[in-house]
Structures are given as C-alpha cells and as structure tokens.
Amino acid sequence: MSRTQVEACLISTETSKITLPELMLRLLTDLNNLGRCSVELNKSSTLFLKVVPANRNKSAAVHDFDVPILASNFTSLAALEDLTTRQIVPLIDGVKNVHQISDEVDADPDLVKSCVQNMIFYNVCKVVPAFHLTNVYRVMPGIERLIFNGTLQRECLKTVTKAENDAPSIRDIMVLYGDMQIGITVKNLLARHTTIANKIDEKKFCDFGVMHGLISRVYKYPLYTRYNQTTVKANTTLRWFNGAHHTDDILQRIEPALTIADLDDRIEADHSVVVCWK
Amino acid sequence: MSFSILDPLGVFFSISGAKGERLLFRYPFEILEGRKTRGANPYSLIVTEDIKNRSSNAENTVDSKRCSRSSSMVDDVGVPSGAQRLRSFSDKTLAHIFAFNIKTPLYNKKFVVKIDDVVFVGHPMHITAGINLRALREIPANVDKPPQDPLQRPSHTGSSISMFHIVFALRAEDVSHFVIDFYHKLSLKLALAINHEEQRDDFLQKQVKGLTSTIEEVAESNRKGGHSPVSPYGVALGKNQLAILLQRVYDDIVREGRTSVRVNNWINVSFCLLPKIHRDVELSEAALSEHIRRMKPYHGLLLLSSEQEIASDLPIDASSGLLRFLRIVSPLCNFQQLAMEAGTTLNQVFAMAGHLIYWAKARLIFPVCETNVYAISPNASIKVLSDNVEEFHQKFSDPSLLEILSDFSMPQPLRDVVPPFSDNMDTGKLTQIVIWCLKKELLMQLHTYVCLIPPDVKDLRYLRNDKLDWMSLPYEVKDKVMLNPLLKDEQQQADFTAFMKLVPHLRGKVHLEEIMFDLNLKRSQLIIILDKFRDVLVHAAHEDPNLQCFDKRNVP
Numbered sequence: 001m002s003r004t005q006v007e008a009c010l011i012s013t014e015t016s017k018i019t020l021p022e023l024m025l026r027l028l029t030d031l032n033n034l035g036r037c038s039v040e041l042n043k044s045s046t047l048f049l050k051v052v053p054a055n056r057n058k059s060a061a062v063h064d065f066d067v068p069i070l071a072s073n074f075t076s077l078a079a080l081e082d083l084t085t086r087q088i089v090p091l092i093d094g095v096k097n098v099h100q101i102s103d104e105v106d107a108d109p110d111l112v113k114s115c116v117q118n119m120i121f122y123n124v125c126k127v128v129p130a131f132h133l134t135n136v137y138r139v140m141p142g143i144e145r146l147i148f149n150g151t152l153q154r155e156c157l158k159t160v161t162k163a164e165n166d167a168p169s170i171r172d173i174m175v176l177y178g179d180m181q182i183g184i185t186v187k188n189l190l191a192r193h194t195t196i197a198n199k200i201d202e203k204k205f206c207d208f209g210v211m212h213g214l215i216s217r218v219y220k221y222p223l224y225t226r227y228n229q230t231t232v233k234a235n236t237t238l239r240w241f242n243g244a245h246h247t248d249d250i251l252q253r254i255e256p257a258l259t260i261a262d263l264d265d266r267i268e269a270d271h272s273v274v275v276c277w278k
Numbered sequence: 279m280s281f282s283i284l285d286p287l288g289v290f291f292s293i294s295g296a297k298g299e300r301l302l303f304r305y306p307f308e309i310l311e312g313r314k315t316r317g318a319n320p321y322s323l324i325v326t327e328d329i330k331n332r333s334s335n336a337e338n339t340v341d342s343k344r345c346s347r348s349s350s351m352v353d354d355v356g357v358p359s360g361a362q363r364l365r366s367f368s369d370k371t372l373a374h375i376f377a378f379n380i381k382t383p384l385y386n387k388k389f390v391v392k393i394d395d396v397v398f399v400g401h402p403m404h405i406t407a408g409i410n411l412r413a414l415r416e417i418p419a420n421v422d423k424p425p426q427d428p429l430q431r432p433s434h435t436g437s438s439i440s441m442f443h444i445v446f447a448l449r450a451e452d453v454s455h456f457v458i459d460f461y462h463k464l465s466l467k468l469a470l471a472i473n474h475e476e477q478r479d480d481f482l483q484k485q486v487k488g489l490t491s492t493i494e495e496v497a498e499s500n501r502k503g504g505h506s507p508v509s510p511y512g513v514a515l516g517k518n519q520l521a522i523l524l525q526r527v528y529d530d531i532v533r534e535g536r537t538s539v540r541v542n543n544w545i546n547v548s549f550c551l552l553p554k555i556h557r558d559v560e561l562s563e564a565a566l567s568e569h570i571r572r573m574k575p576y577h578g579l580l581l582l583s584s585e586q587e588i589a590s591d592l593p594i595d596a597s598s599g600l601l602r603f604l605r606i607v608s609p610l611c612n613f614q615q616l617a618m619e620a621g622t623t624l625n626q627v628f629a630m631a632g633h634l635i636y637w638a639k640a641r642l643i644f645p646v647c648e649t650n651v652y653a654i655s656p657n658a659s660i661k662v663l664s665d666n667v668e669e670f671h672q673k674f675s676d677p678s679l680l681e682i683l684s685d686f687s688m689p690q691p692l693r694d695v696v697p698p699f700s701d702n703m704d705t706g707k708l709t710q711i712v713i714w715c716l717k718k719e720l721l722m723q724l725h726t727y728v729c730l731i732p733p734d735v736k737d738l739r740y741l742r743n744d745k746l747d748w749m750s751l752p753y754e755v756k757d758k759v760m761l762n763p764l765l766k767d768e769q770q771q772a773d774f775t776a777f778m779k780l781v782p783h784l785r786g787k788v789h790l791e792e793i794m795f796d797l798n799l800k801r802s803q804l805i806i807i808l809d810k811f812r813d814v815l816v817h818a819a820h821e822d823p824n825l826q827c828f829d830k831r832n833v834p
Contacts, residue, residue: 171732182687223662274680274683276683277687278656
C-alpha cells in the first residue's frame with residue numbers, strides 16, 4: 001500500500017480515494033469467506049493476501065527417505081505456481097521417496113524437500129515412511145479416534161478395502177492395528193491374521209494409519225558398541241551406526257547401494273552391533 | 279531442539295515522574311563504543327527499517343499486537359533475531375516507549391508492544407499519592423527513621439515517581455501468546471513486590487535516587503574523557519540493589535528458566551518459565567494444570583533430582599509436610615500408599631505432587647513394578663557417543679547403556695527383560711536402571727487398552743456413550759457376548775457377572791492398570807476374564823497419553 005501511495009498517490013488523489021471503501025469491503029468479505037484475497041490497487045499492482053493460521057504444521061521436517069503422498073483433498077495442478085512443484089507432483093505416487101523423485105526430475109534434493117515442505121504447509125501433501133513388508137509400526141494413543149470418529153471409520157474402510165464385495169469389518173481393522181507393536185513386522189502381522197490380510201491392501205492400510213496418527217513407524221537403529229573417533233573417520237558402513245541414523249536413512253547414504261536384507265545380514269553378523277527400535 | 283527462543287533478550291527498568299521519563303537500567307547492556315561503530319555502518323538494514331516502524335508503533339502503544347510488517351519486504355533479509363535490533367534502540371527511544379507513551383489510563387495494565395521482531399512485555403505500576411500518604415501515616419510509628427523525615431515528605435512526594443515499569447524484551451518470532459503471558463506475570467510479580475517495599479520502606483525512592491546519581495556521575499566522568507567510556511549500567515550493577523536484582527532475574531531465566539529472588543531482602547518472588555523448565559516449547563499453563571488435574575491415586579511420582587537437592591531449593595518457609603513427603607516419595611509407590619505413609623489425605627498428596635510437577639522437580643509415572651511393559655521413548659537420544667552412555671557406565675558399570683536399550687527395544691514385562699539366571703543382574707539393579715532411564719526420558723511405558731468390539735458389528739456408536747454399561751449395550755452386541763463358546767457351565771455365571779462389571783471400562787479409553795484399580799481386581803483375575811472373552815475384544819498397547827507428554831489436544 002505504502003509503495004503504491006508513493007508511486008501513484010493512491011490515497012491522496014481524489015479519484016482513487018473513492019475506490020478505497022469498496023476495496024476495504026472486499027478485503028473484509030474475501031478474507032473472511034475464502035481465506036485469501038487479491039485486490040487490484042491500480043493497473044500495474046495487485047495485492048495478494050492470504051490468511052494463514054499461526055503455527056500450522058510448523059516443524060515439519062522432510063528427509064531424503066520420506067515418501068510424500070498426496071492428501072485426498074488435492075484437486076488440480078492449476079493451483080500450484082511453482083515450476084518445480086509442478087514437475088514433482090505427477091511423480092508423487094506414495095512409493096518413491098524424496099531422493100528418488102529428485103533423481104528423476106533432475107533437481108536438487110533440497111529443492112524437492114522444500115517443495116514438499118511447502119505442500120505440507122498447505123495441507124495438500126503428507127509424508128509417510130517408505131513402505132516395506134519388514135517395517136515395524138506401533139500403536140499411537142490416537143487409535144481410539146478410529147472408534148469414536150465415524151467419518152474417519154468410513155474413510156478408513158473405504159481406503160483399505162481391496163475388493164468391494166469382501167470388505168473388512170471395523171473389528172478386523174482394529175485387531176490389525178492393535179496387534180502392531182515393536183518387534184512384529186507387517187509380514188508377521190499379515191501371516192498371523194491371514195483371513196483379514198486377504199481383505200485389505202496392506203500398503204494403504206499402513207499409510208492411512210501413519211497419515212492419521214493412529215500408528216507410527218518404528219525405526220531400527222543399529223548401534224556399534226565399540227564406536228570411537230576412528231570409526232567416524234573410517235569409510236565403512238559402521239560409521240553410520242552411531243544412533244543418529246536408522247536403517248532407512250543409512251541405506252540412502254551408503255555406497256554401493258545395499259538392499260534392506262543385506263544391511264540386516266551385516267547387522268546380524270557383527271556381534272558388537274546392537275539394535276534399538278524407536 | 280533449542281529452547282533459547284524462549285529466553286528474554288533483555289530486561290529494562292524505567293520510571294516516569296515529575297522529573298520526566300527515564301530509562302534507568304537495561305541489561306544486558308553494551309559497551310558504548312560498540313554501539314557507535316554499529317550505528318556508523320551505512321549498509322545496515324535495521325536502521326532504516328527501524329525508524330519507519332518505530333514511529334508507526336510508538337503512536338499506538340495500547341494496541342500492540344499488530345505489526346507493520348506487510349509493507350516491509352526488506353524486513354526478512356539478513357536479520358537473525360531480535361537481539362541485533364534491540365541493540366539498535368537507544369536508551370532515549372526505549373524511555374519513550376516504556377514511559378513517555380504510557381499515560382494514566384494505561385497504568386496497571388498489561389503492556390505489550392511489538393516492534394518488528396522484538397516484543398516488549400511489561401506491567402506499568404502506578405504509585406498513587408493516596409498510597410504514599412498511607413505510607414506517610416505509618417512513618418511516625420517507625421522508630422528507626424530520622425525525625426526530620428516526615429517533614430521532608432511533602433516536597434519529596436511532589437518530586438517522586440508516578441509510575442515505574444519493568445519490561446522484558448522477547449524475540450517476536452516463534453513466541454506464543456502464553457509465553458508473553460508468562461513474562462507479563464513475572465513483570466507484575468516484581469512490580470507488586472517493589473510497590474509493597476516502596477510503601478513499607480521507600481525502597482523504590484532510594485533505588486531510583488541511586489540509579490539516577492550513578493548515571494549522572496558516569497555521564498560526567500565520560501564527558502571529561504581520559505579513559506574509555508564506561509556504561510552507567512555496569513557501574514550500577516556494582517552497588518545498586520535493584521540493578522542487581524534485575525540482573526539476577528535475567529540471568530536465572532536464561533540459565534535455568536526459573537528464578538527466586540528477594541526484593542529488598544524481604545519479599546520473595548519466585549517464577550518459572552514453564553515451557554523452558556519442562557523442555558516443551560508449546561506447553562501452556564492450562565495444559566500443565568490439565569495434566570496435574572488428571573493425577574489418579576494409582577499414579578506415582580518420580581523425583582528428577584535427589585531429595586536433598588530439591589529440599590535445598592525450597593524457600594525457607596516451605597511447609598514441613600512437603601519436606602516429609604519428599605523424604606518418603608519413591609518411584610515404587612503409588613499416591614495411595616504415599617498418603618498412607620505420610621499420614622495425610624490423598625488430596626494433600628496430590629497438591630504436593632502437583633506442586634513438584636509444576637516446578638519440574640518431579641514427573642508423574644506409573645509406579646515401577648515387574649509387570650510394567652517398557653519401550654524406548656521415541657524422543658530418546660540413543661547416540662552412541664553421548665553423556666548418557668558415560669554417566670550410565672559410571673553408575674552401573676557392567677552392562678552398557680546400549681545393551682540395556684537394546685534389551686528394552688522389544689516391549690515385554692519388566693520381569694522378562696533379563697534372563698532369570700544372569701549373574702550380573704538382579705531385580706534390584708534392574709529397577710534402579712529403569713528408574714534412571716525414566717529420569718532421562720529414555721523409556722516410556724506401554725499400557726494395554728481394551729475395547730469391546732464383537733465381530734460383525736458395524737455400528738460402534740454405543741462406545742461413544744460415556745456412561746456405557748451392560749444394560750445400555752445394543753442387543754446385537756449382547757448376543758455376541760453371550761454366545762461365547764469359552765464359557766463353561768459351572769463357571770459361566772461368575773465370569774459373566776465379572777465381565778458385566780468390566781463393560782464400562784471397555785471403551786478403549788482406560789488401561790488395564792486403571793481397571794484393576796477401579797474394580798479392585800488382581801492382574802491375574804483380570805487377565806483370565808479378558809482372555810475368556812477375547813473373541814469380542816480388541817487389544818492395543820500404547821503409551822498413556824496422560825503420563826508421557828502433556829496432552830495438548832483437549833486444551834483450548
């Protein structure tokens with residue numbers, strides 16, 4: 001406003017002064033109804049305003065190993081201004097992690113991260129840990145919401161059902177979520193409840209749980225008990241076994257690339273490596 | 279996570295009176311030279327921004343929370359935090375903001391002014407003539423006073439202070455409204471104490487006189503030159519009680535997040551910055567009271583430092599009941615046992631425990647026992663090279679912390695964590711280790727929650743009923759429960775009655791331990807019943823949201 005005033009004497013000229021009340025009215029109605037507003041002050045300058053609730057998703061950090069997944073309310077690409085984001089969005093399929101996406105669009109991982117972060121801020125995207133059958137999850141205190149919240153229940157059933165005519169019951173879902181605990185991989189879980197497992201899509205099941213805070217992924221942290229300064233300098237896998245990195249993270253960092261099974265074997269084989277789950 | 283964003287940037291003391299408005303003390307202050315060079319920097323962005331916003335904000339000190347940010351895009355460039363901007367304010371500007379703009383209608387009200395990325399919080403305290411007169415009437419009774427004192431009074435009151443103001447400067451970014459409220463409360467507490475001391479002992483008059491003369495003396499000697507200029511505030515710190523007091527408050531809060539000072543060696547002012555001492559940036563007072571309100575008789579208390587340390591931190595007039603309570607409190611006992619042992623009521627025990635939790639001296643836990651299930655807390659630091667590992671090694675020597683953490687990775691009852699015949703570990707040592715880990719917030723306890731959801735029941739709305747009991751269950755559910763094939767004829771009736779009693783608790787909201795407490799059951803009895811009806815129940819094990827973290831969901 002003040003800049004326009006300096007440039008075009010918006011407030012002090014008689015003709016443009018008349019538009020001010022109208023402008024204010026539009027500001028008030030638009031901001032209240034739509035939460036955003038763009039007003040044309042004059043031919044050359046437009047004021048874009050948006051009301052952003054304070055503290056929304058403030059501390060969302062995105063890592064290389066996170067998998068972005070589009071929220072159900074995501075409608076069209078048109079709303080996105082940013083070019084990199086436009087490139088990224090078609091690649092978000094709930095399988096590829098940030099690192100892989102950045103490889104494909106040939107962009108800097110940090111740039112992709114900030115795009116994803118931006119999308120999380122606007123609630124059109126969420127990140128979940130990469131899905132794998134050896135993943136371990138644990139139940140969160142929010143699980144009771146699935147019982148008390150009818151909408152969430154219906155959405156959950158809709159999301160995880162594999163075939164319409166053989167839908168799981170809410171009890172099946174609760175049993176499956178409830179049995180998730182540290183030490184039990186998704187594979188074990190499905191083997192234990194084969195009848196339920198046939199009815200649901202396990203990937204969607206886990207992703208839904210994580211996205212709604214019903215369950216959370218438990219990562220495996222290998223700890224090298226004889227860790228010291230020489231290990232830090234040595235260029236081996238052991239260098240990462242310091243408690244700050246979990247297996248997903250380590251797999252992204254080491255060269256040559258290993259599979260999860262390979263890494264697990266290495267951890268198994270070395271007796272001075274202990275494993276923590278958290 | 280850094281909690282330094284909660285720290286104050288500075289503390290200020292200003293007065294307004296017949297002699298005008300003055301800033302008498304600021305801390306931390308700068309050596310004068312430093313400010314000059316900074317001001318001379320022609321590329322400094324702050325200075326230009328500063329003038330514009332200062333003028334717009336100084337005009338409306340009342341309505342403060344608004345920030346004239348939208349117009350200034352330059353603002354976000356290269357200013358790390360409010361500290362730099364705060365330094366750019368001269369004493370005169372600050373005196374203007376804190377005293378000159380505060381007119382009588384604003385006295386004794388909350389003062390919040392935001393100037394770009396600095397928020398000033400304070401409480402201007404009015405000293406009315408009426409109060410001074412009351413003080414005057416009391417004076418003749420005071421034998422220690424020199425006799426001419428009452429005679430001097432009228433002129434003295436005329437030239438005296440009408441308002442004084444203690445202001446804290448905070449970083450505006452990331453500061454939530456309740457943090458501002460905390461600092462306002464601190465300013466108010468200090469102001470009330472000083473006001474009282476002023477009435478009792480002319481504390482403020484004396485201190486202000488001292489500060490004014492110090493500032494004048496220093497200005498005089500700086501004018502004369504000869505040696506490098508000194509800050510008057512530094513000199514004041516050497517001899518002025520009020521300056522020392524404010525410095526101590528500031529330093530204590532930056533260091534520990536709490537302070538306890540005596541104003542004029544008489545009135546005790548204690549304050550703690552909750553989000554800082556509880557290491558939770560978003561913790562408000564309401565959330566903490568809610569947490570304390572949810573204490574149950576079966577909960578226990580874990581002291582976070584030793585009994586002696588806590589006792590020495592207590593003010594000298596602390597209740598002897600609290601000291602006695604500190605002596606007997608143990609992480610193995612629940613509140614009911616503690617109340618019995620202390621010979622007081624449960625409510626009193628709750629009050630004392632709540633007090634200790636508020637000041638971050640203790641934490642609410644479920645008493646440690648061998649059926650508890652622990653897992654590693656998601657926030658635990660498990661770095662291989664950390665102080666925790668060292669400390670653990672010194673304390674318990676044999677197994678390393680990493681091995682213990684690895685043992686606790688798989689959730690299982692405490693009694694199963696360590697093989698029964700291992701030679702270097704016994705239950706006592708294990709309990710000590712668990713208590714230590716709980717103190718360090720490495721472990722969290724998992725509780726089992728049970729929910730009544732029979733197969734093929736689609737509609738779960740009955741579980742929303744807060745007063746759920748057997749009678750109010752839908753027929754569909756009752757039928758499913760009664761069809762239970764595991765019920766044998768002779769036992770059927772007894773088990774069934776027991777289960778009917780359980781129904782109100784089977785909504786997935788309370789854990790087994792609470793059910794045991796409420797219905798006065800033994801764990802084995804409860805497990806047997808639940809096992810018999812397992813076909814209609816669903817289990818889930820997770821941490822107790824009332825214990826592990828301060829639950830913010832239910833607080834507005």
